[in-house]
Amino acid sequence: MASIDSERRVLSAMRPIGRLHLGHYHGVLRDWVRLQHEYECFFSIADWHALTTEYAETDGIRQHVWEMAVDWLSVGLSPSAATLFIQSQVPEHAELYLLLSMICPLPWLERVPTYRELQERLSHKDLSSLGFLGYPLLQAADILIYRAGQVAVKAEQQVHVEFAREIARRFNHLYGGEDDFEEKALVAVSRLGKKGARLYTSLRKTWQEQGDEEALETARALVKEQQSMTLGDRERLFGYLEGGGRVLLPEPQALLGDAVQMPGLDGRKMSRVHDNLITLRDSDAEVVEKISRMPTDPARVRRHDPGEPQRCPVWQWHQLYSDEGCRKWVEEGCRSAGIGCVDCKRPVIEAVRLELKPIQERALDYEDNPELVRSILAEGAERARESARETLVEVREAMGLAYR
CATH class of the missing domain: 3.40.50.620 (HUPs)
Structure with missing residues (x-):
């Protein structure tokens, strides 16, 4: 095997x-x-x-x-x-x-x-x-x-x-457990070669007597390097190293x-349940339409009303898609009413479209085949x-x- x-x-x-x-x-x-x-x-x-x-x-x-x-x-x-x-x-x-x-x-x-x-x-x-x-x-x-x-x-x-x-x-x-586990483990140790067997035995002793985790990891690495060893022998060496039986099913991490975590169009987690998402294959027109109708800071009722980006779902998207210069422009423009919400959304729309373009081009090839x-x-x-x-x-x- x-x-x-x-x-x-x-x-x-x-x-x-x-x-x-x-x-x-x-x-x-x-x-x-x-x-x-x-x-x-x-x-x-x-x-x-x-x-x-x-x-x-x-x-x-x-x-x-x-x-x-x-x-x-x-x-x-x-x-x-x-x-x-x-x-x-x-x-x-x-x-x-x-x-x-x-x-x-x-x-x-x-x-x-x-x-x-x-x-x-x-x-x-x-x-x-x-x-x-x-x-x-x-x-x-x-x-x-x-x-x-x-x-x-x-x-x-x-x-x-x-x-x-x-x-x-x-x-x-x-x-x-195997009735002859230790015997089989020692045979597996011998298959490491003289030098490898001595190193494995020394590292095993250091780990079991002193709790030296570095020795444990070095011994594990030594076993993993044995490309020609059977899976059963590797399992026995791992188990023998730690004082147990064979590791038949490794414990995953x-x-x-x-x-x-991508925010949805309304600021909540993006989800079908909330109907606040953009799919990877939404058309340019759908992306523009969905982001254009995203809610913004409720305080900005009129164009000249100042706002606060931290209260705006669009700002969360700027955190993902915009560079520092654009985010600074948004913060200053929103708080001073120097830009409108439509202006604020344009960089996000363009960034999302650019991100989706190569994905959608590849999707067309698979849809056709x-x-x-x-x-x-x-x-x-x-x-x-x-x-x-x-x-x-x-x-x-x-x-x-x-x-x-």
């Missing part, structure tokens, strides 16, 4: 909601475009997760998937740099979800904060289903099936990464990026399945389900 470096693997996903907006671009997608060149990235369109709340209204899911895929590709996510796929086209997710459900205590699911929050927010829907209760476990399976050491999330989503860590920890505790989009996602699903199958081989064997 090929070895992997979990800490270099990143997983992230989105539920299919159709065309994406500037909030998604600034809050998530720009980070993803950067990460695909720095890590081994798996980006999933989580259509099964859509069913957890939309099981009664599935007509739009397929179209939402294609629309989202077009936007992903248009912003610069590349099938040559990252693995892009639809969750349900990798059925291994479902098998790992089932196997993990056998060891997941029910109270763990009931205590997930978003479980109660979503029930209250979506009180008009019947969410008394096993699928909705178990969605945090499905998210954990999405992560653990790739042994991803990093999960690209927003700060408020860290609770789900911590849940995945707890599941991985419980799985490793239950199934990471939250990877917080440089996300910016839907078979290319389907092909990219199908090839991504096959690559994802190859990796997922490797994990399931280890999981089945650990759980006593290997019959060959």
Whole structure:
């Protein structure tokens, strides 16, 4: 089995909601475009997760998937740099979800904060289903099936990464032990070569006797460098290093990026719920019309009334799109009534149009070639399945389900 470096693997996903907006671009997608060149990235369109709340209204899911895929590709996510796929086209997710459900205590699911929050927010829907209760476990399976050491999330989503860590920890505790673990670990140590084995043994002793974290990290790095070593031996060396059993499912960490919370047209968070958004494929005319009718400081009833930028939603957009010189012009002009609200909005309109232009040009190419989009996602699903199958081989064997 090929070895992997979990800490270099990143997983992230989105539920299919159709065309994406500037909030998604600034809050998530720009980070993803950067990460695909720095890590081994798996980006999933989580259509099964859509069913957890939309099981009664599935007509739009397929179209939402294609629309989202077009936007992903248009912003610069590349099938040559990252693995892009639809969750349900990798059925291994479902098998790992089932196997993990056998060891997941029910109270763990009931205590997930978003479980109660979503029930209250979506009180008009019947969410008394096993699928909705178990969605945090499905998210954990999405992560653990790739042994991803990093999960690209927003700060408020860290609770789900911590849940995945707890599941991985419980799985490793239950199934990471082997009757001859130490014997196999020592054989793995010998495969490091004489020099490597001496270094590993010394670093392990320093870490376990003195708690020297630098020694621990150096030993981990030494193991990761062993490109020809089997995944099983690597797992044993990691576990032996820390005094435990095999690390079958690495515990993932939250990877917080440089996300910016994009304000909506009314100053609140950009959202379909608030109908205050600009999509990545809005036409120039739609951008002009939407920004032109943005509310401004209520104190500026007439053109000659002075205002205060801090009370104006347009000022939040200047914080994102305008340079220092333009922001100074806005502050002085608004407070002195030297410029009108229409004047204030013009630089923002132009900046948004310039930002969207290359995205929309690429989107046209993908819209005109839907078979290319389907092909990219199908090839991504096959690559994802190859990796997922490797994990399931280890999981089945650990759980006593290997019959060959």
